[in-house]
Amino acid sequence: MTEITDSASSPSADVPDWEKRFRAPRVSLPDWAEDAPDNALFVSNATGTYELYAWDRATGVRRQATDRPNGTTDGVLTPDGAWIWWFSDTDGDEFGVWKRQPFGGRPAGEADEPAVPGLAPSFPAGLALGRGGLAAVGRSTDEDGTTIHVVRVPGGEPAEIYRHRESAGVGDLSYDGDLLAIEHTEHGDAMHSALRVVRLDGSRVAELDDTEGGTRELGLEVLGFSPVAGDSRLLVGHQRRGRWEPMIWDPLTGEETDLAVELPGDLGAEWYPDGSGLLIEHSFEARSELWRYDMAKRALVRVETPAGSVSGATARPDGSVEYLWSSAATPPSVRSTSGGRVLDAPGFTAPGSVPVEDAWVEGPGGRVHALVQRPPGARGPLPTVFEIHGGPTWHDSDAFAAAPAAWVDHGFAVVRVNYRGSTGYGRDWTDALKHRVGLIELEDIAAVREWAVSSGLADPARxxxxxxxxxxxxxxxGLGTQPDAWAAGLAAVPVADYVTAYNDEMEALKAMDRTLLGGTPEEVPERFAASSPLTYVDEVRAPVYISAGLNDPRCPIKQVENYVDRLAARGAVHEVYRYEAGHGSLVVEERIKQVRLELDFARKHVGVPA
Incomplete structure (x- = not known):
């Protein structure tokens, strides 16, 4: 058993702040076992690689549970807290099996075995662990689509209870273990799931489908069954009023309880452990906050948190709330409404950064929200990085991030754009991408770019x-369709050749691309061509830096190489960095190396302020 100690020391004085932010030990919000709340599981980079850690809250002992060269972040506790399940892939390829180990660890030299020996490797499609060794395991493969299996561990034989070519996933098991909620997209719209509740033999209990067979763009998501024995109610996220919000659905009776929480923006929720209320996470305009919804009084009570972003929260059995909080200026910490910090990573704390400023810019599809950071005391026009978030269904927020802070340290302004497709601004904003994929987002980025230059913030030549x-x-x-707008481009794990990417990517992403573009490359070739960077590669004028994981199942390496070959054939200025991992790296030193290479590239081609 390897325990975490508080012996980690601060780096030497000559290590720059931007590196310290990556090196500083971090911890995730601890997950805890429903029936053994002192048994917890969290992720930390304390060893320099993100791994899973077991934490006995009663004794204070923290133990490193996994140790792999490329890290481990996917893990779940059984309800009794006796076992840790974790997903084992190969070098970040996301293809593998679930393994398990006792909460207290195995004897030295004894390796973890597959949790369900009868299941072959796959991409994961959800996992729900019930009482008495019950497990529902979702799998995704190119050959089978999505399958879901129910098994009693150890020793039971997995029984397949669901199969479909379209993407689907395990939602949750009821407290008593007799009902399973599944999210599925059998209607063909991978952006908007329907819900099905089945018994453990796969027989259907109830269906909830807001898409009306794919004719209406409304989605549902499983937020969790009631934590009370004998209660079949399911907490569901829905989009019926143009944003995500919770409701209660009883699949046995069909009764729906509309909570009608009157807050702007998107709402997530989870049950309080006694079922008396809901913990509401409210996301609006790049910030988030917490509320308690009292089920009996049907009333909201504010859960006090500082201004900034809550990246996860959970209600404890004593009624307190633990949450992971940060702001752009303040590093993350796990806090509790009962006072103080819950869990500190060993070693030093990351240096802070500068706060964000909000910019609202009129764009072709409505007001675009951007977050701006600039070096303290700096006056424009400044060299400026437009750092564009992934997803696309995600958003940048007033949360601590080491990469933007590194650019600020080097004299750059940083602009982050929550383009159409981003979450947190309503369903219409998120769903606006279809068919003109990529081009719509770039229209919003172009509008913010024009504002950044005209306002005096950004130097148009840098x-x-x-x-x-x-x-x-x-x-x-953007480098291909807006060739005169940018002095250089830095693309990490990108889609570069959309058709080849579609052919090589994992099945769930194929389904998403069919939804976004309206079909396959054979069915809508003109849309794939219009949205593919490879189509415009000969128009690229700016120097290009690309980094890519050799084992990436989301943006596979072959399609990146196709794009690079075209750049090389015309003698375009470019650099490529390939590394042995998947869709990004969980190794701190590797991440620092990548940022250093990006900074060096910017220094060569744009110049870095003194």
């Missing part, structure tokens, strides 16, 4: 377009 994943895709697409 503008960098940068991002990872979908942000990397938009970077390459």
């Amino acid at each position: 503008l960098l377009l940068a991002g990872g994943s979908w942000g990397g895709y938009l970077t390459l697409l």
Whole structure:
């Protein structure tokens, strides 16, 4: 058993602040076992690689549970707290099996075995662990689509209870273990799931479908069954009023309880452990806050948190709320409404950064929200990085992030744009991407770019377009469709050749692309061509830096190489960094290396202020 100690020391004085922010130990919000709340599981980079840790809250002992070269972040506790399930892939390829280990660890030298030996490797499609060794395991493969299996562990034989070509996933098991909620997209719209509740033999109990067979763009999501024995009610997220919000659905009776929480923006929720209320996470205009919804009084009570962003929250059995909080200026910490910090990572704290400023810019599809950071005391026009978020269904927020802070440390302004497709601004804003994929987001980025230049913030001759994943895709697409707008581009794990990416990517992402573009490359070739960076590669004028994981199942390496070959054939200025991992890296030193390479590229081609 490897315990975490508080012996980690601060780096030497010559290590710059931007590196310290990456090196500083961090912890995630601890997950706890429903029937053994002193048994908890969290993720930390304390060893320099993000791994899972078991925490006995009664004794204070913290133990490193996994130890792999490329890290581990997916783990779940059984309700009794006796076992840890964790997903084992190969070098970040996201293809593998669930393994398990006792909460207290195994003897030295004894390896974890597959939790369900009868299931072959796959991409994960959800996992729900019930009482008495019950497990519902979701799998996704190119050959089978999505399958869901129910098994009693150890020793039971997994029984397949669901199969479909379209994407689906395990939602949750009821407290008593007799009902299973499934999210599915059998209607063909991968952006908007329907819900099905089945018994453990796969027989259907009830269906909730707001898409009306794919003719209406409304989604549902499983937020969790009631935590009370004998209670079959399911907490559901819905979009019926143009944003995400919770309601209660009883699949046995069909009764729906509309909570009608009157707050702007998107709402997530989870049950309080005794079922008396809901913990509401409210996200609006790049900030978030917490509320308690009292079920008996049907009333909201504010859960006090500082201004900034809550990146996760959970209600404890004593009624207190623990949450992971940060702001752009303040590093993250796990806090409790009962007072103080819940869990500190060993070692030093990351240096802070500068706060964000809000910018609202009129765009072709409505007001676009951008977050701006600039070096303290700096006056424009400044070299400026447009750092574009991934997803696309995600959003940048007033939360601590080491990469933007690194650019600020080097004299750059940083602009982050919550383009159409981003979450937190209503369903219509998120769903606006269809068919003109990529081009719509770039219209919003162009509007913010024009504002940044005209306001005096940004130097038009020193503008960098940068991002990872979908942000990397938009970077390459922007360099080709807006060739005179950018001085350089930095694309990490991007989509570069949309058709090849579609053919090589994991099945769930194929389904998403069919939804976004309206079909396959064979069915709508003109849309794939219009949205593919490869189509515009010969128009690229700015120097291009690309980093890519050799084992990436989301943005596979072959399609990146196709794009790079085209750049090389015409002698375009470019650099490529390939590394042995998947869709990004969980190794701190590798991440620092990548940022350093990006800074060096910017220094060569744009110049870094003294």
